[in-house]
Amino acid sequence: MAILAVNDLSASYGGERVLGPLSLSLASGERVALVGRSGAGKSTLLSLLYDEADASTAFMPQDLGLVDTLSVFHNVYMGQLDRHSVLYSLCNLLFPLKKPRREIQGILDELGLGDKLREPAGELSGGQRQRTAVARALYQQGSLLLADEPVSALDGPLARRVMAALSQAYPTSVIALHDVDLALAYSDRIIGIQDGHIALDEPSGRLTTADLQPLY
């Protein structure tokens, strides 16, 4: 069953076509890795997919979309803003309540950010900021994840830990990754983007690192 399907999707920037037209269908339970050179159109594609996706979709843009003046707690809490009443959320904005605090603390511990709960996001390092955005996606517990380079600022082992956590929480996902090995390890299907078009669309099991080289 398709959880997300788009037909003849295209995007232009300044009168010049940067993406498509392309069509794409995503089945429930499919983990897709988007690969390709930077500037190929991966970010544009993810953003357009998010426009089409339903309300329970978690979106992690490349620039993360963190609110620098708010604490890590608040940035993560934002993942569930649609689930609580206005009053409850406003209370949490002023005084973080115990229950969400405990849940978020658990997620942060798993990502190695356990001691940053109260830190303003603007004072974190690049890698910590990225993990905060990952924590927000994990806390959201949606049915589909659209993530743009979620681990680009993390080193090897940590990147794998974060990818593992994401794929465990989201059986269905489209994740843009420039790291070919990570892409092969954490997906069932690979879509290669070249000059705004789909240049490759194969199950990951049939591909090797060498097959993906022409895309770069």
Next chain:
Amino acid sequence: MLRSRTGLTTLAFIGVALACLPFSDLAITTLNPWQELERLLYGLLTPDLTATNELFTAFTRTLAYAFTGVALGAVAGFLLTTVFSSRLVRAFCAFIRSIHEIFWALIFLQCLGIHPLSGVLAIAIPFAGIFAKVYSEIIDEADPLPARAAPKNTRRLLRYFFTQVPEAWPHLRTYTAYRLECGLRSSAILGFIGLPTLGFHLEAAFSQGYYSQVGALLLVFYLLIATMRLWLRPRLVPVYLAAAPFFLGEGMPIIWGNVTRFVTQDIVPQPLREGEGWEGLQPWLTDILANQALPGIWNTLLLTQMALVATGVLALLAFPLISTHFAGPVRRTSGHVLLVIARSTPEYILAYILLQLWGPSMLPAVVALALHNGGIIGHLVGRMSDEVPLRQGAPTGFNRYAWELVPRVYPPFLAFLFYRWEIIMRETAILGILGITTLGFYVEGAIQEIRFDRAMVLILITALLNIGVDALSRRIRAWLRLKTRPTCEA
């Protein structure tokens, strides 16, 4: 250079101001203006700080009115930002901010009497209109990405409070602190129309010729504003806010019957009140228009245009005093002191003092407006000029001023000046209360004759004039492609 848009605009405005001169009364009428000035300067040099009790009350009241009024205005303005996309709300905010604090106070004094609420509301209402507009502009500039990253079904209000407002928070705070300084000035001048703030004591000391007391009041006021950074700590703000209402003083009790009468009878146009209906209204309105509104508008416009150009000239002359591109720490420090004094003295107080010294004419008003506004713009332009990178071996002295700096700071300078156009006009109207025949003169006259219906019509006309100038200024700024950040303008 003169053929460019900025050049043409500048020439046009100078031309208009020059054309205003022959129609304006700019005479010095007092017999010995310089002797009075000498006595005032002597008073400033020998401030009488012995009346400590009175000084203390004057300042706690001034601070309390400012804090309470600005806080109420900020909260109301902030709440209004959530509905600011509505055209009706925007028009409402433009309207309430186009009426000067003093006019609001005159209205409230008539219905609430000399009660702290009159002063607090007089500050809170126009400030709410300004806060709503500037807060919205600041919040609109926030990065939209966090709002997009929140779940799709997030309610608009939560998206607003969790993403847009926190993003804008540091700017909102800076701007609010800046407005508090404006609130202090507004609070101080409310004393001139009878509320127990600084202006009240200043007027009393002046009229009795106690120049040393005038000196003390002014010096403490400058000190208060110059040291704001030291005492206005974020952590102390809640303390000040909690304490402020207790320092407002008692005032007279509000007589609610008066309030009702004011709203249901006093401000209803006379012909309607006396049952003459719409036929009676027309001659009544024509009379106000011909004999009060038109002369008032004419003089307000004359004074505004002259003051605007004088402000510009003064700002351009003043900014090198604080610019780091001109040598001399001694001159820069004294330049800073001069500009702080110029910009922290409300134009109303300056005009009041100059009127005492030179006698009633438009000259004291023009000079007062130019000093205050020129001080503000000179300060902003001076700071901006510090960011101009000069090449090595750039000319020095006057050539540096004329060839390197002025051309670069001219567009933002014009933006600041046009932004203040409306503010200068608001002030010009108010100065009428001091006896210069601008709109405020006729408003004050109508109030003294207990014709509040006429006063309201004249206040409405003043508001419309301000809204008109604001719109014109925005057009001109758009035509000149001028941009400024809202935080450093108003």
